[in-house]
Amino acid sequence: MPNASTRPKRGRRNRRVPREDPARNELVSRSLESAQQCLFNQDYATAFVHYLLVLNLAPVLKDFARESFRFTLFKWADELDSLGRIQDLFDCYEQALELFPTDEVIINSMGEHLFRMGFRDEAAGHFHKALKLKPDYPEAKENFYRVANWLVERWHFLMLNDRRRNHKYQQAIQKAVEGGCNTVLDIGTGTGILGMCAKKAGAAEVYACELSKTMYELACEVVTANGMNGRIKILHLKSLEMEVPKDIPKRVSLVVTETVDAGLFGEGIIESLIHAWNHLLLPPQPNPLPPSQTGRVIPAGATVFGMAVQCLEIRRHHRLCVSEVGGLATAAAGELHSPVSCSSEDDSTEPYTTERLSRLPGGYTPLTEPFSALDIDFNNVQELEGLCSREVRRVRLPVTGEGLLDALAIWFQLHLDQESSLSTGPKEDTCWEQAIYPVQTPHNFPLRPGDELIVEISCRDAYLRLCSVAVARDGREFCLDDCLDPDKPRNNPGPSGNPYPSLNAEAELCSALACLGTEQSSGPRDYTLLECAEMALLNNQPYHDSFQVMTLTDSPSGPMDPGPDPFYVLDVSEGFSVLSLMAASQGQVKAYSSVEKTQHQAVLRRLARANGVPEEALEFWLNQVEDEQAVLQRPSREKLWSAIILDCVETCGLVRQKLMEKATLARCLLEDGGQIFPERIVLYGMLVESDTLLLESAVQGKEPTLGFNIAPFINQFTVPVHVFLDLSTLQCRHLSDSVELFILDLMNTNANYTNRDVKVQASASGRVTAVPFWYQIHLNEEISVSTFNQDSHWKQAAVVLHQPLAVREGDWVRLTVTLQKSSISISASIEEEAGETGTVDSVRESAQ
Numbered sequence: 001m002p003n004a005s006t007r008p009k010r011g012r013r014n015r016r017v018p019r020e021d022p023a024r025n026e027l028v029s030r031s032l033e034s035a036q037q038c039l040f041n042q043d044y045a046t047a048f049v050h051y052l053l054v055l056n057l058a059p060v061l062k063d064f065a066r067e068s069f070r071f072t073l074f075k076w077a078d079e080l081d082s083l084g085r086i087q088d089l090f091d092c093y094e095q096a097l098e099l100f101p102t103d104e105v106i107i108n109s110m111g112e113h114l115f116r117m118g119f120r121d122e123a124a125g126h127f128h129k130a131l132k133l134k135p136d137y138p139e140a141k142e143n144f145y146r147v148a149n150w151l152v153e154r155w156h157f158l159m160l161n162d163r164r165r166n167h168k169y170q171q172a173i174q175k176a177v178e179g180g181c182n183t184v185l186d187i188g189t190g191t192g193i194l195g196m197c198a199k200k201a202g203a204a205e206v207y208a209c210e211l212s213k214t215m216y217e218l219a220c221e222v223v224t225a226n227g228m229n230g231r232i233k234i235l236h237l238k239s240l241e242m243e244v245p246k247d248i249p250k251r252v253s254l255v256v257t258e259t260v261d262a263g264l265f266g267e268g269i270i271e272s273l274i275h276a277w278n279h280l281l282l283p284p285q286p287n288p289l290p291p292s293q294t295g296r297v298i299p300a301g302a303t304v305f306g307m308a309v310q311c312l313e314i315r316r317h318h319r320l321c322v323s324e325v326g327g328l329a330t331a332a333a334g335e336l337h338s339p340v341s342c343s344s345e346d347d348s349t350e351p352y353t354t355e356r357l358s359r360l361p362g363g364y365t366p367l368t369e370p371f372s373a374l375d376i377d378f379n380n381v382q383e384l385e386g387l388c389s390r391e392v393r394r395v396r397l398p399v400t401g402e403g404l405l406d407a408l409a410i411w412f413q414l415h416l417d418q419e420s421s422l423s424t425g426p427k428e429d430t431c432w433e434q435a436i437y438p439v440q441t442p443h444n445f446p447l448r449p450g451d452e453l454i455v456e457i458s459c460r461d462a463y464l465r466l467c468s469v470a471v472a473r474d475g476r477e478f479c480l481d482d483c484l485d486p487d488k489p490r491n492n493p494g495p496s497g498n499p500y501p502s503l504n505a506e507a508e509l510c511s512a513l514a515c516l517g518t519e520q521s522s523g524p525r526d527y528t529l530l531e532c533a534e535m536a537l538l539n540n541q542p543y544h545d546s547f548q549v550m551t552l553t554d555s556p557s558g559p560m561d562p563g564p565d566p567f568y569v570l571d572v573s574e575g576f577s578v579l580s581l582m583a584a585s586q587g588q589v590k591a592y593s594s595v596e597k598t599q600h601q602a603v604l605r606r607l608a609r610a611n612g613v614p615e616e617a618l619e620f621w622l623n624q625v626e627d628e629q630a631v632l633q634r635p636s637r638e639k640l641w642s643a644i645i646l647d648c649v650e651t652c653g654l655v656r657q658k659l660m661e662k663a664t665l666a667r668c669l670l671e672d673g674g675q676i677f678p679e680r681i682v683l684y685g686m687l688v689e690s691d692t693l694l695l696e697s698a699v700q701g702k703e704p705t706l707g708f709n710i711a712p713f714i715n716q717f718t719v720p721v722h723v724f725l726d727l728s729t730l731q732c733r734h735l736s737d738s739v740e741l742f743i744l745d746l747m748n749t750n751a752n753y754t755n756r757d758v759k760v761q762a763s764a765s766g767r768v769t770a771v772p773f774w775y776q777i778h779l780n781e782e783i784s785v786s787t788f789n790q791d792s793h794w795k796q797a798a799v800v801l802h803q804p805l806a807v808r809e810g811d812w813v814r815l816t817v818t819l820q821k822s823s824i825s826i827s828a829s830i831e832e833e834a835g836e837t838g839t840v841d842s843v844r845e846s847a848q
Contacts, residue, residue, distance in 0.1 A: 024057055024058075027053075027057065028053075028054050028057050028058045028061070031050045031053045031054045031057075032050070032054045032061070032065070034046075034047075034050045035047045035050035035051045035054065035068070035072070036068070038050060039068065039071070039072060042075075044072055044075040044076040044079060045076055045079070047072045047076075048072050048073060048076045048092065051065060051068070051069045051072055052095060052099075055069065055099050056099070059099075062099065062100070066100070066103070069096070069099075069100075070103075070105055070106060073092060073093070073096050073106065073109075074109060076092060077089050077092060077093070077109070077113065080092065081113065086117065089113060090110075090113075093106070093109075093110040093113070097110070102133055104129075104130040104131075104133040104134040104137050104140060105130075105137075105139075107126050107129050107130040107133070107140075108126065108127060108130040108137070108139055108140040108143060110126050111123045111124070111125075111126030111127045111130065111140075111143060111147075112143060114126060115143070115147055120147055120150045120151060121151065121212060121213040121214050122213075123143075123147055124144065124147045124148065124150075124151045124214055125213075125214075127140050127143045127144035127147060128144055130144075131144055138820035138821055138823060139821060141820075141823060142657075142820070142821055142822065142823035145719045145720070145721060145823065148717045148719050149719060149723070151212070151214040151215075151717065152214065152215070152218075152714065152717040154696050154697075154722075155431055155432075156190065156191070156714060157695065157696055157697060157698055157699055157714070157718075158431035158695055158696055159258075159431045160191070160193070160699045160705050160710060160711075160714065161431075161695045161699060161700055162430070162431045164422075164429075165422055165430070165431060166193070166705060166706050167706070168416060168420050168421075168422060169194060169197065169256075169258070169298075169416065170197045170706050171420060172298050172299075172416035172417045172420050173194065173197045173198050173201055173254075173256055173298060174197070174200075174201040175417065176254055176296065176298060176417070177198055177201035177202055177203045177254070178201060178202065180253070180290050181203070181253040181254035181296065182202070182203050182204040182205070182253060183203065183204060183205045183206075183250070183251075183252040183253050183254070184198040184199075184203045184205070184206045184207070184252055184253075184254045184255075184256060185206075185207045185208070185209070185239075185248065185252045185254070185255050185256075185276070185280060185281075186198065186206070186207070186208040186209070186255075186256050186257065187208075187209060187239045187255060187256070187257040187259060187272055187276065188209070188210060188211070188239070188257055188258065188259040188267070188272075189208035189209065189210045189215075189219050189234065190210065190215055190219065190258075191215070191218060191219055191222050191710050191713070191714055192208060192219035192220075192222045192223050192232065192234065193222075193705065193706065193708060193710065194256045194257075194258065195207075195208040195223075195232050195234075195256075196222075196223065196226060196228060196232065196706075196708050197256075197706065198254070198256065199228055199231055199232055200707070203254075205252070206231070206232045206233070207232070207233045207234075207235065207247075207248050207252065208232060208233070208234045208235070209234070209235045209236075209237045209238070209239050209242060210234065210235075210236065210237075211236075211237070211238045213236065216234065216236040218713055218714060219234050220234055221713050222708070222709070222710050222713050222714075225709050225712075225713065226708050226709055233248070235247055239272050239275060239276065239280070240271060240272065240275050242275075242279070242280060243279065244279065244280065248280065251280060251281055251282045251295070252280060252281060252282065252295070253281075253282050253293070253294065253295055253296070254295070254296055254297075254298065255273070255276050255280070255281055255295070255296075255297045255298070256297075256298045257269065257272065257273075257297070257298075257299075258299075259272060260299075260302075260412075260414065261354070261435075262352075262354040262411075262424065262432055262433045262434055262435040263351070263352050263354070263410065263435035263463070263464055264302055264304055264376075264410075264412050264435075264464055265459070265462055265463055265464050266352075266435075266463065268462070269378075270384055270387060270388075270459075270462040271462055273297060273378055273381075273384055274381065274384050274385055276297075277295070277381035277384070278381070281295035281296075281297070282294055282295035283295060284296065284379060284380075284381075296379055297378045297379050298416055298417065299378060299414045299415055299416045299417075300377070300378055300379055300415050300416065300417050300418070301375070301376055301377045301378050301379065301415045302374075302375075302376050302378075302412045302413060302414050302415060303372060303374070303375050303376075303412060303413045303415070304372070304373040304374040304375075304376075304410055304411075304412045304464065305370045305371065305372060305373060305410065305411055305412065305413070305425070306370065306371055306373045306408050306409060306410040306411075306455075306466060307366050307367070307368050307369065307370045307371065307408070307409055308366070308367040308368045308397065308399070308405055308407070308408055308409075308447070308453055308455075308468070309357075309364045309365060309366055309367060309406060309407055309408070309409050310364065310365040310367055310401075310403030310404050310405065310406050311357075311360060311362070311363070311364040311365070311406045311407060312362050312406075313360045313361050313362050313364075314355070314360070314364075314406045314407045314436060314438055315404070315406045315407075315438075316535070316536050316539040317338060317438075317532040317533075317535055317536045318337055318338040318340060318407075318438035318439075318440065318532065318535060319336070319337045319338070319438070319439075319440060319441070319442070319535065320333070320336045320337070320442075320535070320538065320539065321539045322538070322539055322541055325538060325541065325544045325578055326544035326545065326547055326548040326578060326579075326582040327548050327582065327585065328578060328581060328582065328585065328607055328611050329607075329610060329611060330538075330607070331610070332606045332607055332609065332610030332611075333528075333603050333606060333607055334526060334527065334528060334603065334606065335442050335526065335527040335528070336527065336528050336529075336530055336535065336538070336603070337440045337527060337529065337530070337535070338353075338438065338440070338529065338530060338531065338532045338535050339529045339531065339532075340352060340353045340436075340437075340438055340440070340532070341438075341440045342437055342465040342466060342467040349529070351437065351463045351464070351465045352410075352435040352436055352437050352464075352466075353435075353436050353438070353532070354433040354434065354435055354436065355409075355433055355434060355436050356426075356433045356434070357409060357426035357434050358426055358427070358729075359726055359729040359730070359731075360726070360729065361726050361728050361729055361790060362790065364409075365401055365403045366400070366401055367399055367400065367401045367402075367403055367405060367447050367453070368397040368398065368399055368400055368401070368453060369397075369398070369400055371395065371397055373395075373410060373457050373464075373466065374457065374459075374464060387459045387462065388459050388460060388461065388462055390458070390459055392456050392457070392458045393456070393457045393458070394454060394455070394456050394457075394469075395454075395455050395457065396452045396453070396454055396472065397452060397453045397454075397455060398451075398452055399447045399448065399449055399450065399451040399452065399453055399471075400449055401447075401449065402446070402447065402448045402449060403446070403447060404444045404445060404446055404447070405439050405445045405446075405447050405453070405468060405480070406438065406439055407436050407437055407438045407439060408436075408437040408455065408466045408468060409426070409434050409435070409436055409437075410434065410435045410437070410464070410466065411423070411424040411425045411426060411432070411434045411435070412424055435464075437465075437466045437467070437468075439468055439480070441480060445471065445480055447471065450473070451471050451472065451473050452471065452472035452473075453468060453470075453471055454468070454469050454470040454471065454472060454477065455467065455468055455469070456469050468480055528599050528600070528602075528603055529599070530576050530600075531575060531576075533575070533651040533793055534575045534576040536651075536793035537575075537576070537577070537793040538576070538578070539791075539793070540791050540792065540793045541791060542785060542789070542791050543785050543791070543792075543793070544578070544579075544582065546779055546783050546784070546785050547579055547582055547677075547779065548582060549783060550677075550779050550780055550783050565639075566588050566589055566590040566617075567588060567589045567590065567642035567643065568590050568592070568635045568639055568640070568641050568642050568643075569583040569584075569589055569590070569591045569592065569641070569642060569643045569644075569645070570591075570592045570594075570621060570635070570641050570643070570644045570645065571583070571591065571592065571593050571594060571645040572594045572621075572644065572645065572646060572647065572662075573594065573645060573646075573647040574647045574656075575595075576595060576597075576600050576603075577593065577594075577595060577645075577647075578604065578607070579645050580592060580593035580594075580595075580604075580618060580645075581593070581604050581607055581608055581611075581613060581618055583643070583645075584608065584613050584614075584617040584618040585611060585612075585613050585617075589617060590616075590617060590619070590635075591617060591618050591619070592618075592619050592620070592621040592635065593618065593619070593620050593621060594620075594621050594622055595620060595622075596622050601620050604618065605618075634669060639671075640669055640670060640671035640674065641666075641669050641670055641671065641674055642670075642671060642673075642674050642675075643670075643674060643675050643676075643677060644666045644669065644670065644674075644675075644676050644677070645676075645677045646659070646662060646663065646666060646676060646677070646678070646746065648678060648681050648744075648746070648775075648777060649681065649775055649777065649787055649794055650794075651724075651793060651794055651795060652723035652724050652795055652797065653723050653724065653725060653773075653774070653787070653794060653795045653796045653797030654721070654723060654797055654822065654824070655681075655744070655819070655822040655824065656822060657821070657822045658821070658822065659744070659746075659822055660744065660746075660752070660821075660822075663676060663746040663747075664749065666746075667746075667747065667749075675747070675780075676746045676747055677779050677780075678746065678777045678778050678779045678780075678784075679745070679746055679747045679778055679779065679780055679781075680743060680744060680745045680746055680747070680778045681743075681744050681746075681775045681776070681777050681778065682740055682742070682743050682744075682775065682776045682778065683740070683741045683742035683743070683744075683773055683774075683775055683817070683824070684738050684739065684740055684741060684773060684774055684775070684776060684788075685738065685739065685741045685771045685772060685773035685774075685815075685826075686734060686735075686736050686737065686738045686739065686760075686771070686772060687734075687735040687736040687760055687762060687768045687771060687807070687813060687828075688730075688732040688733060688734055688735060688768070688769065688770050688771070688772055688798075689732060689733040689735055689766040689767050689768065689769050689804075690730060690731060690732035690733075690769050690770055690798075691731070691769070692730060692731045692732065693722055693730070693732070693769060693770045693798060693800050694769055694770075694800065694804075696722065697718055697719070697720075697722055697800045698711070698715045698718040699711035699714055699715055720799055720800055720801075720802070720825070721797055721798070721799055721800075721823075721824065721825075722770070722797060722798045722799075722800055723795065723797045724795045724797075725772060725795055725796040725797060725798055726795060726796070727772050727774070727788060727796040727798075728788075728790070730772070732770075732772075733764065733766055734763070734764070735762050735763060735764050735765075735766050735768055735807060736760045736761060736762055736763050736813070737763060739758060739760050740758070741756070741758055741773060741815065741817045741826075742756055742817050742819060742824075744819070754818060754819055754820065755816065755817070755818050756816075756817050757814055757815070757816050757817075758814070758815045758817060759812050759813070759814055759815075759831070760812070760813045760814075760815060761810065761811070761812055761813075762807040762808065762809055762810060762811045762812075762813060763809065764809050765807060765808045765809045766806075766807060767804040767805065767806055767807075768801060768804060768805040768806075768807055768813065768828060769800065769801055769804045770798045770799060770800045770801060771798060771799045771801070771815065771826050771828070772796055772797070772798035773796065773797060773798065773799070773824070774786065774787045774788035774794075774796045774797075775787045775788075775794075797824075799824065799825065799826040801828060805828050805829075805830065807830065811830055811831075811832075812830070812831045812832075813828055813829070813830060813831070814828070814829050814830075814831050815827070815828050816828075816829075
């Protein structure tokens with residue numbers, strides 16, 4: 001019987017319609033009015049506060065106020081950025097995203113601030129989220145493509161496409177696990193492939209760690225998709241921070257890793273393995289203990305090889321190769337070289353750079369036979385701990401070829417175990433590049449057969465360092481460093497402690513003359529660092545000669561008459577540029593340089609004095625501009641510019657970001673008859689078939705990688721535009737002649753467009769996999785320079801088609817070229833003429 005005392009349930013009452021609150025409505029109305037007034041007065045901070053109040057009290061106004069709120073947020077964020085109030089800036093974005101959590105424009109803008117401040121992982125997350133909200137949002141797409149190259153470097157795709165490498169690692173891991181190593185730690189897991197190999201081989205416990213947030217999240221997705229979630233523990237940690245039992249319950253019997261770069265030690269494998277042996281791995285024990293009670297590492301060790309090479313491409317990116325640039329003698333510049341050096345204690349330098357020797361324009365010439373530089377046993381913790389304290393090893397290499405010494409190149413044999421190894425040599429089909437140690441000296445050094453090159457090898461700071469120090473010739477040893485006193489006898493060290501006389505009598509004389517009247521110092525050489533691209537630009541004589549031939553003070557209608565005032569010329573080139581100095585040397589010109597670094601300004605001042613350019617003819621614009629973001633502004637309240645030099649193309653081969661916006665602003669700052677240089681750039685391209693570009697752009701094929709489903713996840717980071725290409729050495733088949741694709745006119749806004757269809761006839765049958773492109777930069781109607789020649793400091797780029805397009809010789813291919821902001825996209829389709837009417841049908845199509 002039911003409980004009679006139980007109260008009957010109440011029915012659901014109708015929801016009340018909220019009553020109007022006159023006071024709230026009044027507050028909202030007044031705050032909205034105040035926000036708009038503050039915007040008019042450019043008081044963005046107060047306007048932002050008013051908008052926050054309005055939109056929190058009256059969410060129904062969000063659509064109405066969205067555009068004004070965005071504008072206010074972005075202006076206030078820029079002010080906070082300029083004031084260095086970074087935390088306040090991000091607090092504002094967090095408040096904005098609470099109101100508009102799915103606003104792709106705000107999300108993308110926050111990503112841009114994060115990226116500028118070095119938070120690349122977080123920036124990529126914002127760009128990716130903005131793209132998911134609006135896949136055709138061009139700003140987010142361009143930003144994501146640019147940052148994706150930082151987050152998931154292209155070598156990840158090459159490694160996953162390298163079946164031989166993958167198979168050898170899998171075999172070595174399987175052999176170790178089946179031999180008793182049943183607890184495994186994968187250091188630097190990346191996509192998680194090595195950890196999954198261990199689990200698939202039967203390991204009882206598998207742990208993995210990854211420092212990159214992007215790669216950690218990717219590995220988690222991959223492991224889950226392959227049914228191993230919960231069976232592999234992935235930690236978002238640097239291995240050096242891991243502890244037992246906090247992060248893993250006990251020491252493991254096997255560490256697998258591939259934290260090696262082209263220079264072997266550059267990704268920190270030595271520190272990681274020392275820490276692992278001391279804290280994470282079971283100690284190595286002699287037999288007869290079973291493998292489950294002892295520790296080991298895959299790879300087991302490595303042997304490093306090297307050779308001396310001559311290579312113009314390396315030389316021109318690392319030291320000054322010309323005696324004059326654009327009519328300016330360069331001797332007074334002092335010693336200039338790239339920030340890649342083994343001989344310097346400067347923290348701003350790196351011991352080596354990396355190149356794929358087989359793809360260097362102009363090739364290279366070996367000057368010695370390959371030599372063994374180092375052996376390392378990763379399973380010997382004492383050897384690892386003693387590596388950095390090893391004495392400097394000096395080796396004497398017989399010179400077998402004639403040429404200039406430009407660099408030492410190294411590669412290694414990675415010993416996975418006693419039976420299996422991988423080579424990163426220049427003649428191998430490998431996903432690795434080689435490490436390059438450029439010669440950083442002010443003179444060229446010719447070697448000839450019969451000489452001996454003396455090289456010092458060390459491992460200071462756990463980096464492998466190779467330094468060419470001297471040449472032995474005809475029983476004497478000659479220093480390769482800066483020329484010392486030519487009368488100094490051998491084995492009598494001077495102030496620098498260097499026992500070697502110099503190699504070349506002419507160089508000795510030049511050095512002795514240069515030292516007259518100069519105080520000698522026992523300190524290090526005085527030099528100025530330029531980035532590799534800046535050094536290559538300075539060595540690009542055709543580019544500077546083109547500016548020298550052209551008169552910056554000429555307009556399309558003829559020479560300009562400055563009257564009593566000088567011509568005002570502004571150079572806003574990125575990085576180090578001598579174009580402003582070249583303009584100042586023309587006379588009756590007041591040139592402004594946007595060079596920012598104090599050292600670089602000093603170099604330009606020295607060059608100006610040495611070349612007779614009056615001191616007042618050259619000034620540094622950023623020293624006078626309060627806001628570096630607003631470089632393009634009047635030279636003074638009553639003056640406009642006679643000429644503005646814009647930097648239009650990035651070294652990587654892409655159009656500079658916001659180029660057209662800068663050109664529009666620059667045109668407004670020109671006096672009558674003034675000119676922007678260059679006046680236009682023309683984009684050229686061609687059809688090619690290149691498996692190399694496909695392998696470097698995405699994981700290829702439909703088959704799983706070692707049986708694991710990885711491609712769909714990492715291919716999210718596929719970028720259709722491939723940058724830093726050397727088209728002259730790219731492995732590809734040309735399927736057409738070059739063709740004009742697009743024109744950007746910086747002087748005539750009306751001549752520009754965003755889309756263009758171009759017909760290209762296939763000159764051979766094959767599969768179109770990519771459209772490489774480059775630029776012809778027109779300084780004026782008569783003078784232009786190409787970004788695709790042997791002297792260019794620019795690289796080329798290519799749009800890789802999402803699906804290859806089969807063509808027959810004679811086919812006409814329609815390319816639809818689109819430029820949104822500075823992002824280039826290209827789609828391709830086959831056209832066939834139908835009947836005699838001349839109509840065209842698209843029968844096969846592929847988009848980027």
